[in-house]
Amino acid sequence: xxxxxxxxxxxxxxxxxxxxxxxxxxxxxxxxxxxxxxxxxxxxxxxxxxxxxxxxxxxxxxxxxxxxxxxxxxxxxxxxxxxxxxxxxxxxxxxxxxxxxxxxxxxxxxxxxxxxxxxxxxxxxxxxxxxxxxxxxxxxxxxxxxxxxxxxxxxxxxxxxxxxxxxxxxxxxxxxxxxxxxxxxxxxxxxxxxxxxxxxxxxxxxxxxxxxxxxxxxxxxxxxxxxxxxxxxxxxxxxxxxxxxxxxxxxxxxxxxxxxxxxxxxxxxxxxxxxxxxxxxxxxxxxxxxxxxxxxxxxxxxxxxxxxxxxxxxxxxxxxxxxxxxxxxxxxxxxxxxxxxxxxxxxxxxxxxxxxxxxxxxxxxxxxxxxxxxxxxxxxxxxxxxxxxxxxxxxxxxxxxxxxxxxxxxxxxxxxxxxxxxxxxxxxxxxxxxxxx
Numbered sequence: 001x002x003x004x005x006x007x008x009x010x011x012x013x014x015x016x017x018x019x020x021x022x023x024x025x026x027x028x029x030x031x032x033x034x035x036x037x038x039x040x041x042x043x044x045x046x047x048x049x050x051x052x053x054x055x056x057x058x059x060x061x062x063x064x065x066x067x068x069x070x071x072x073x074x075x076x077x078x079x080x081x082x083x084x085x086x087x088x089x090x091x092x093x094x095x096x097x098x099x100x101x102x103x104x105x106x107x108x109x110x111x112x113x114x115x116x117x118x119x120x121x122x123x124x125x126x127x128x129x130x131x132x133x134x135x136x137x138x139x140x141x142x143x144x145x146x147x148x149x150x151x152x153x154x155x156x157x158x159x160x161x162x163x164x165x166x167x168x169x170x171x172x173x174x175x176x177x178x179x180x181x182x183x184x185x186x187x188x189x190x191x192x193x194x195x196x197x198x199x200x201x202x203x204x205x206x207x208x209x210x211x212x213x214x215x216x217x218x219x220x221x222x223x224x225x226x227x228x229x230x231x232x233x234x235x236x237x238x239x240x241x242x243x244x245x246x247x248x249x250x251x252x253x254x255x256x257x258x259x260x261x262x263x264x265x266x267x268x269x270x271x272x273x274x275x276x277x278x279x280x281x282x283x284x285x286x287x288x289x290x291x292x293x294x295x296x297x298x299x300x301x302x303x304x305x306x307x308x309x310x311x312x313x314x315x316x317x318x319x320x321x322x323x324x325x326x327x328x329x330x331x332x333x334x335x336x337x338x339x340x341x342x343x344x345x346x347x348x349x350x351x352x353x354x355x356x357x358x359x360x361x362x363x364x365x366x367x368x369x370x371x372x373x374x375x376x377x378x379x380x381x382x383x384x385x386x387x388x389x390x391x392x393x394x395x396x397x398x399x400x401x402x403x404x405x406x407x408x409x410x411x412x413x414x415x416x417x418x419x420x421x422x423x424x425x426x427x428x429x430x431x432x433x434x435x436x437x
Contacts, residue, residue, distance in 0.1 A: 001035070001036055001037040001104075001313075001344060001346060002021055002037060002101075002102060002313050002346055002348075003020075003021055003022055003036055003102060004020045004099075004100070005098075005100050005101075006019075006099040006100075006112070007096075007097060007098050008096060008097040009084045009091060009092075009094055009095065009097065010053065010056070010057040010082075010083060010096055011053040011056060011083050011084075011382075012085065012380065012382040013057065013085065013383075014085040014088065014091050014381045015381070016097065017054070017382075017383070019043075019348070021037040021038050021348075022036070022037060023035065023037070023369055024368070024388050025367065025368050025369050025388075025394070035344065039336055039341065039344065039346055040332055040336055040367075041346075041347070041348045041372060042332075042349055042351055042356055042366050043348070043350040043351070043372045043374060043384070044351055044354070044356075044357070044371065044372070044373050044403065044410055045350075045410040045411075046376075046410060047412060048376065049374040050383075050384065051318075051351075052350060054350070054374060054382075055202065055204065055316075056083075056204070057098065058315055058348075059204065059315070060098070061098040061100070062202065064080075064098075064113070064168055064171070065170055065171060065193075065194060065197040066174075067171065068167045068168045069164075069167045069172045069175045079117055079118065079166065080116075080118070080120075082096050082116075082117065084096055094116075095114045095115060096114070096115055096116070097112065097113075097114045098114075099111070100112065102193065104193070104196060107128060107129055108127065108128040108131075109126070109128075109192065110124075110125070110127075111124070111125045111126075111193050112124060118166075119164075119166045120139065120167070120168060120169075121141065122138075123168055123169055123170070124137065125189060134147055134149070135147035136189045136190065137160075137169065139160075141165075144157070144160045159173055159176055170193065170194055173187065173194070174190075177191060196312065199310060199312035200312055200313050201306065201307055201313070201314045201315070202314075202315045202316075202317075203299065203300065203314070203315070203316045204317040213287065213298075213302070214243050214272040215270050220305070220306075223305035226301070226304075226305040226308065226309075227298070227301045230304075230305075230330075230331075230334075231298065233330065234294075234297055234327050234330070236291075236294050238274050238276060238294070239275050239276065239282065241275070242275070243270050243271070243273070244270070244271045245268060245269070246268070246271065247268055271287075272286065272287045273285070274286075274290060293323055296323060300316065300319070300323075304331065307347075308334065308335070308340060308343070310343065310345075311343035312345055313345065313346040313347075314335075315349065316349040316350070317350050318351065319349035319351050320352065320356070325353050328351070329355075329356065329365045332347065332349075332356070332365060354404055357371065357399040357400040357403055358398070358400040369387075369388055371386065371387035372384060372385065372386050373385055373386075373387070373410035374410060375409045387399070387408060390408055
């Protein structure tokens with residue numbers, strides 16, 4: 001589980017920020033007492049305040065962990081495509097930093113790295129078996145320092161010698177782990193951290209790949225039932241989902257076609273079909289004919305079903321995009337329910353929807369320690385901070401109204417005077433133009 005995520009010098013965030021998922025308040029749920037982290041976290045704020053950038057910072061870290069070793073392949077760029085804070089030249093030139101604290105099988109792990117445009121400046125991994133800090137490795141440029149257990153393993157040192165300046169060591173180890181057997185206890189912390197990142201899912205786009213989804217539907221296993229049940233519960237009219245397989249003959253060789261000696265082959269095409277309730281019985285629609293909201297829901301349901309099944313974390317930017325607030329709350333509820341989330345999967349999302357700060361069916365959608373805000377200052381820097389800073393009461397506090405009134409910050413400051421002045425100026429131009437015509 002993710003316990004905290006720290007990052008600095010990324011997009012609109014100049015100084016180091018921390019998203020701390022450690023529980024603060026007693027939830028009254030005995031099952032929650034043993035959890036090292038909250039299961040759901042929502043980030044709220046005005047447009048351009050930094051909500052999406054916080055999600056993007058984690059997405060960038062995940063991408064570096066899972067694929068930085070590929071950036072040194074022949075023909076690819078050797079610099080790191082980071083996105084520092086660009087409103088200050090001095091800050092933009094300083095390194096960017098990313099750190100996670102994880103609880104994996106009950107053991108805390110701390111992994112992080114610092115980068116600049118040229119490559120990896122620092123990288124480190126510590127774990128805490130029996131709650132005692134042990135170093136797996138520390139890296140300063142091309143120099144490595146090993147922990148007591150790691151020093152006994154020559155494989156790690158050999159891999160460090162061929163780790164590129166732009167590649168993370170954990171990514172390079174993972175590549176060799178796929179080619180050789182490196183599953184001993186020395187490599188286990190590296191393997192566990194990499195696997196957690198690999199299983200993580202980040203959604204920033206409100207649509208799924210139409211061409212590929214039908215082909216993977218049959219491989220989803222028990223996740224299909226979760227997706228179908230969620231689509232039914234959403235009351236969008238869908239009662240079932242199926243895949244239609246079609247075969248057709250095609251010409252596959254242009255030279256044979258031009259030489260008038262064509263060969264027919266059979267192509268298989270799969271289409272995802274949705275059964276809907278209709279006035280005269282059930283009707284069938286393809287995915288292309290479904291609404292934007294239904295397709296967004298299907299995308300999120302697909303990712304959520306996968307994460308709930310195997311564990312890990314799901315991050316979603318603007319989770320409420322094209323979804324009704326009640327449906328968004330139901331999706332959040334999947335992660336809070338012991339029945340649907342036995343593996344303690346986590347959900348972190350950003351949203352504009354203030355109704356998620358309230359209640360649904362007399363139950364809070366989000367707890368006091370599950371709410372965070374972003375705010376941008378006059379100098380263009382963003383800040384990430386929790387609702388807990390305001391010491392919210394457990395009961396009797398209308399968080400939705402207080403948020404919209406600006407008590408927590410994180411809301412846009414709109415100048416009615418400037419807006420009306422700009423509108424009046426525009427209308428004056430239109431009138432003058434029409435008079436001239």
